[in-house]
Amino acid sequence: MTVPAPLLVVGDALLDRDVCGRVERLAPDAPVPVVSGPRRATRPGGAALAACLAAADGRPVTLVTALGDDPDSATLRELLADRLELVELPLTGALSSKTRVLADGRPLLRLDDGEGRAREGTREAARAIAEAGAVLVADYGRGTADVLREALAGAAARVPVVWDPHPRGRPPVPGVRLATPCAAEAHAFAGPADDTEEAGHGSELHTAAQDAGRLVRAWRAASVAVTLGGRGALLSHGATPLLVPSPVTADGDACGAGDRFAATAAGLLADGELVETAVRGAVHAATRYVAEGGVRTLATDPAPTEPAGPPSEGEPTDDALRTAARVRAAGGTVVAAGGCFDLLHAGHVALLQAARRTGDCLVVCVNSDASVRRRKGDGRPLVPEADRIRVLRALECVDAVAVFDEDTPERLLAELRPHIWAKGGDYAMASLPEAPLVESWGGQVVLFPYLDGRSTTGIAERAALAPRTRTPGTRPAAGSGRRSR
CATH class of the missing domain: 3.40.1190.20 (Ribokinase)
Structure with a gap:
């Protein structure tokens, strides 16, 4: 270091x-x-x-x-x-x-x-x-x-x-x-x-x-x-x-x-x-x-081992842990959200914006490339890990990004210890394996409304279709497209 x-x-x-x-x-x-x-x-x-x-x-x-x-x-x-x-x-x-x-x-x-x-x-x-x-x-x-x-x-x-x-x-x-x-x-x-400058x-x-x-x-x-x-x-x-x-x-x-x-x-x-x-x-x-x-x-923050400048592209998780520690030491609320965030879309952004409004900082936990491949298949991720991190950091509502290699983020959450773990409303009927862990330190899992019809898979499938002819405002017929070269 x-x-x-x-x-x-x-x-x-x-x-x-x-x-x-x-x-x-x-x-x-x-x-x-x-x-x-x-x-x-x-x-x-x-x-x-x-x-x-x-x-x-x-x-x-x-x-x-x-x-x-x-x-x-x-x-x-x-x-x-x-x-x-x-x-x-x-x-x-x-x-x-x-x-x-x-x-x-x-x-x-x-x-x-x-x-x-x-x-x-x-x-x-x-x-x-x-x-x-x-x-x-x-x-x-x-x-x-x-x-x-x-x-x-x-x-x-x-x-x-x-x-x-x-x-x-x-x-x-x-x-x-x-x-x-x-x-x-x-x-x-x-x-x-x-006299040479505008004085209005x-x-x-x-x-x-x-x-x-x-x-x-x-x-x-x-x-x-x-x-x-x-x-x-x-x-x-x-x-x-x-x-x-x-x-x-x-x-x-x-x-x-x-x-x-x-x-x-x-x-x-x-x-x-x-x-x-x-x-x-x-x-x-x-x-x-x-x-x-x-x-x-000033008197309560743990002294970080690196300068408080722009987050290191190579070690995003360290910056996320320091951010969570500073907010917690100041009595603030740490919010975390997780996912692959492959082809960031409006549904992702809506979730992250809503999550950030519930606390004093938002840490986004991102699946590594290896984790995404295990979950989604060999064709994923479409966007590599470093680029996904950079895009997420560019969002005004995101304070820090952390990366995890496992299929689910329990190990990372145990280090971050967020007060709120934010998930999209599409998980409402699902059992979240990380929920008992978050609740063990008094944290709360919170679901947020999901924007229907937005998904990375759907965007990728539409982008892969290259119709030969198409009238503006019409949808291509089934089977009429072909893979783009």
Whole structure:
């Protein structure tokens, strides 16, 4: 198994706190909500969050950041101790911290404390940058990137540098491989359109495309990816942009999604991937991050042994197991569905879409080529395993794909342990051998309506007929067709 490449993260660490509770009434002395039963959590924030997310991918991570002698700096050191290597810069003032108050998972307000800034660079930090094979700059406008700017400019000239900018920070150094502003940041950085560009009220995509192209030129960056929240990201090298859409619509706490995007993109570039591949992996990782609970999963997720980039074409089952584990750890519902999915048709898609709506992720269990041949005969599958996996992964409703070699998927289900096992309504009168297994851990087999008249066999038989003559709108007479050459 390939070991992920090391990553150096340079930026401003924060300390984040959440106070989570429920709201059932307003206060009697003012029209403000009363948050009852508050639960408090403390976690790394800012560049420290980005570094921890990269480390959670199984990647060796070094964080260069400014810390001081204040209590919040001491708390953050403890939180980072077992996750990564720390290179400290001196901090002037107290470490910045953010406290969010949430009701039923939705933020009500945020309190910001501490205005500490990095005082100066150090030889140790400059040496870490000079020796790095890839760098992520997580700029939160508190001076770390500023005091190390010369060293970062040197790094951008020789290794992949991803720069996640901040409105209060300076622009990226020239030559970065990828800059990752959100749409609002990109528009603020780009400034008003000049006379040669359309300055009307264009769509969000049109505006993002213009902003990204202008920032590529202004920043002298190789590429800019403007993140668009739930819509994905728009990647520009300065000309026609590439839209990388989110695989699914994820509802959840988006706090830290930008850090997840930047950390994944930087990690994949460190591994030698192309920018386009890195952005695609980053969009998928950020979508999963939000869907699976966002920052709540940071302390509870098992650390995967591979980066959280695009699923490996050779090892889809490993990705499926990690996806199921993350969703389960975050308290979500894991849904699984299975089949050959040979010649994917409308009936398959309807089943998978319905199954995905019942939970927080959908894992599709696919018969291997050998399994399909045993079940369907030597002429099957019509579509090989690798292509069937790729087509299924392209569906918006599918989060991961797993492959099994047996005739039925009991062994794979025992590893996935889904809460729901989805089957088509055509199984309503059949005995499902996997049903007792799913029920043994409290899971539930659920049948979904079946679209009548759709089947791979029927499609294959119709495709095999090549009628000599046929009037549009008529059906060929029995026996009038012949096998196509």
